[in-house]
Amino acid sequence: MVIARCSATYQGRLSSTLASGVRLIMVKADGCVALHADIGAYKPLNWMNAPNTVTELDDRWVVTNPAGERLEILLEEIIQDLVVPLDTERGLTMDGVERELQQLLAEHPDHIEVGLTTIVREFRTDIGPVDILCRDASGGSVAVEIKRIGEIDGVEQLTRYLERMQRDPELVPVRGILAATTVRPQARVLAESRGIGWVEVDLASLRGEEDPTPRLFAL
Numbered sequence: 001m002v003i004a005r006c007s008a009t010y011q012g013r014l015s016s017t018l019a020s021g022v023r024l025i026m027v028k029a030d031g032c033v034a035l036h037a038d039i040g041a042y043k044p045l046n047w048m049n050a051p052n053t054v055t056e057l058d059d060r061w062v063v064t065n066p067a068g069e070r071l072e073i074l075l076e077e078i079i080q081d082l083v084v085p086l087d088t089e090r091g092l093t094m095d096g097v098e099r100e101l102q103q104l105l106a107e108h109p110d111h112i113e114v115g116l117t118t119i120v121r122e123f124r125t126d127i128g129p130v131d132i133l134c135r136d137a138s139g140g141s142v143a144v145e146i147k148r149i150g151e152i153d154g155v156e157q158l159t160r161y162l163e164r165m166q167r168d169p170e171l172v173p174v175r176g177i178l179a180a181t182t183v184r185p186q187a188r189v190l191a192e193s194r195g196i197g198w199v200e201v202d203l204a205s206l207r208g209e210e211d212p213t214p215r216l217f218a219l
Helices: 096-107 152-164 183-191
Strands: 002-011 015-027 033-036 046-048 054-057 061-062 072-080 116-123 128-136 142-149 174-183 197-200 215-217
Touching: 015 072, 015 152, 033 174, 046 072, 096 128, 096 142, 128 152, 142 152, 152 174, 152 197, 174 183, 174 215, 183 197
Parallel strands: 142 174, 174 197
Antiparallel strands: 002 015, 002 072, 015 033, 033 046, 054 061, 061 072, 116 128, 128 142, 197 215
């Protein structure tokens, strides 16, 4: 964590410029880089999701990724520089709906995709656990991330897990599916652009109250 007076420019899917000001720069263990102001709750002003390469020069940091995006942070004045190891486990307890969805989908993975079989719940990666690890009909690995509402954050989270899992020779090739009772349109677009499938799950059907025909949208 660095508190600094800095400015930043981003080049990628869009281009943006952040004017000079005192910011909090956070670099996480998984490679994510984010610039925060003293407003806006959790949302940063600029950010780059992992996997990233961070090049530290005397007066600037240059953050790049395999997609060709580039975030350049010009450091005008370093006010404070801290290195604090944080726990990488999720640590949060799933709410009732997510917990129930995980249990039911692990027991009935065909609601996610026909031919899926469950290998294990809460499969551990070095940056946190994937909700369900499955095997598809052709023998491929499938990482399933479960949310009550599927939003962009869920896609980003699954993207990070997949990047780590692709390094495991016992899992590759591995693909991902975001499962939720509702998947937001923006999350659908982002998931599809990254080769991630998504599925809207009817909780009542899973409970056996309605027709259990799955509604699947996947690449």
